[in-house]
Amino acid sequence: MAWFTKVAPGLKVRAETRVKVPEGGLWQRCPDCSEIIYNEEIEKNCQVCPRCLHHFRIGARQRIEMTCDPSSFVEHDADLTAADPLDFRDSKRYRDRIRGVRRSVGENEAIVCGMGRLGGRPISIGAFEFGFLGGSMGSAVGEKVARLFDRATEHRCPAIIFCASGGARMQEGVLSLMQMAKTTGALAQFRRVRQPYLPVLTDPTTGGVAASFAMQGDVCLAEPKALVGFAGPRVIEQTIRQTLPPDFQRSEFLVEHGMVDLIVARPQIPETLGKLIDLLAG
């Protein structure tokens, strides 16, 4: 890159020449505004950059902890994991891939589900773990989501899902596709009890999850600048052979096109969910 910095005198080059921030240290650089921020400060701010409000991706457990009343969350279906019905193999066998991911991520599947409380009220809640094979939905995720709706039906309480998924899990073939219908069925049963289902779309929510329960909410929330859409931007760019504008398929774009009810910054999400539940079913 050295020749590049010489191109125009007086031109400032931002990246590369700057100080490298060591990983795993006390500081990190915001990928959006490049500010170097003290980790503790990000932590305090729900993993949101205090300067530009960039929302860092967070894990399922942290998400649930931020949303539920302190120590109210009880996990369900924690032992439900993927099988390998197609005996699928790419560069690795699917079952080996799953085993590896379970170890490295420390979760059994791409979603964590259970019962908790929000402002004292019971909720059936789930949050996707994007680090687990891109939050992809296979049979185990589909079953866990269906059971999440079952518990909400049984307890006549609201259902909340924090979505973050690349879509259906290819390695389970058409069975993954069927999870879109399966979860829709469980939701259809839940809809009979007149309690709200509130999905929160976080970065990124695409494919089979976007085209099923993520978009079937009574009220649909999204985090700022989350990528939400059916087809991923790469696929669209290949189809139309053009580069897409950076705001395409972001939450703000979805609100503008009438696909999402409201964008809520992460620290305000629990309060907003509580308010909506109150107004709909209080």
Add this chain to the structure above:
Amino acid sequence: MLHNPTMATYFLPFEKPLVELERKLQELKEFGTGNRVQDEIKRLERRALRLREEIFRGLTRWQIVQLARHPSRPFTLDYVPHVFDEFVELHGDRRFADDASIVGGLARLGGRPLVVIGHQKGRGTKDNIHRNFGSPRPEGYRKAKRLMRLAERFERPVVTFVDTQGAYPGVGAEERGQAEAIAANLQAMMELRVPIVTAIIGEGGSGGALAIAVADRVMMLEFSIYSVITPEGCASILWRDSGRAEQAADALRLTAPDLFGLGVVDEIVREAPGGAQRDSVLTAGHLREALIRHVDELGALEPEERVNRRIAKYRRLGVFHEEQR
């Protein structure tokens, strides 16, 4: 454009020996006279039959993918006049446009009035552009949903034909809410009180297919496919090489027998010998017979019972481990 089997001029590589034999037979029939020629014709006919059986018994998954995409394969509107006794096409989603990649309307199936909806691919460049290569945009799905609601209002069963590579991944489609349109259809179909019967007639491509395929009964034509992703798409993601589609087709298990085995499909409908493109009328007859059977069986149930069974049916789909504590 309606389908005419005699127009089938495109042949797949593995069909070639059979096609050559048939061409020879045709010539003999036209110009040959005399007993020796008649004997030769009979001999060749027997050979052609054996050859066809041989080729089609041992088809690989990749060959079935090619058959499912055969340019001469009948599309929804090719089947409609032979499956139904009457058809009035209806247009538009009442919101934005009429998407020609999904067709639908009112039809009669041996005295049973119903609503039929199907993906529609095009034949030739101009027609294909008009049909968007069978890849619907949100307005197509919203038209389908509108017709389903119409069916429910007048207590008419819904029959759908699935034949798409997938929902269209374009800028406009995203702006108008492709994901929402599909999600809303899944919900509408899951809760619809009238019988729904689906036939996968060509390609069942992912969410774009499922959006009109949540049904009480799902049938697949013998040489159709149904998958979460195209073999090319799968290969380009897993191996960064769409050229390994053949391998991906095997891994994905996307043929009718595969899906029947997984419990995703309730019945496999026979095609004309050599594939539906050889005889769309005969294949339509098989489809008609199966549709009548399913529509009548489902019609005997109470609406509530039908919806509950539909939900329960999809609830059973999936394979996972659950460790006991």
